[in-house]
Amino acid sequence: MNTRSALTAMTIMALTTTASFAQDVPAAVEARQGQFKLMALNVGVLGNMARGNTAYDANQATAAAANLVAVSMLDQSFHWPEGTDEMSIEGTRALPAIWENTADFGMKWQAFGAAATGLAAEAGNGLDAMRAALGPVGGTCGACHDAYRAPQ
Numbered sequence: 001m002n003t004r005s006a007l008t009a010m011t012i013m014a015l016t017t018t019a020s021f022a023q024d025v026p027a028a029v030e031a032r033q034g035q036f037k038l039m040a041l042n043v044g045v046l047g048n049m050a051r052g053n054t055a056y057d058a059n060q061a062t063a064a065a066a067n068l069v070a071v072s073m074l075d076q077s078f079h080w081p082e083g084t085d086e087m088s089i090e091g092t093r094a095l096p097a098i099w100e101n102t103a104d105f106g107m108k109w110q111a112f113g114a115a116a117t118g119l120a121a122e123a124g125n126g127l128d129a130m131r132a133a134l135g136p137v138g139g140t141c142g143a144c145h146d147a148y149r150a151p152q
């Protein structure tokens with residue numbers, strides 16, 4: 001390889017590196033998606049018990065519900081910076097409507113927290129009580145996704 005083509009190759013490498021950095025998903029987006037993954041994991045534990053896929057276990061149900069309450073208490077201020085909607089960047093399904101309706105979005109997050117708190121009070125009280133309190137939590141997931149999450 002002569003000097004000129006070596007330099008060209010280096011330039012191309014530098015450009016591709018820059019481009020791949022530019023496409024990196026912002027940390028805030030990864031953080032909020034991580035919190036939703038935690039929520040899905042813990043809802044899944046409870047959902048499997050509710051559907052009879054796994055045996056109801058009061059301690060595990062209580063732990064999963066407590067995890068949901070813990071996530072619901074995370075301050076959301078840093079997770080939703082302007083310019084991280086799905087029209088502006090790759091790697092997110094957050095609809096621009098979030099930033100046009102921040103009060104409503106916040107209320108939907110709070111509704112999830114309230115339902116999770118209700119679930120935590122019942123999760124250890126037997127399968128039927130847990131199942132009855134899990135439904136409203138699932139409702140708050142769906143209500144927010146319908147309004148603010150783009151379909152896959």
Ligand code: HEC
Nearest residue numbers: 033036039040043092093094108109112140141144148149
């Ligand atoms: C206040 C609104 C809101 C609530 C409440 C909510 N979600 Fe979401 N969820 C979103 C938004 C917006 C996204 C897209 C985030 C992104 O891609 O940046 C999302 C994404 C997700 C994802 C995909 C995460 C990933 O890997 O990209 C999962 C899973 C998820 N939510 C599960 C849940 C579950 C389970 C609940 C209820 C226990 C819930 N969500 C409640 C708004 C909400």
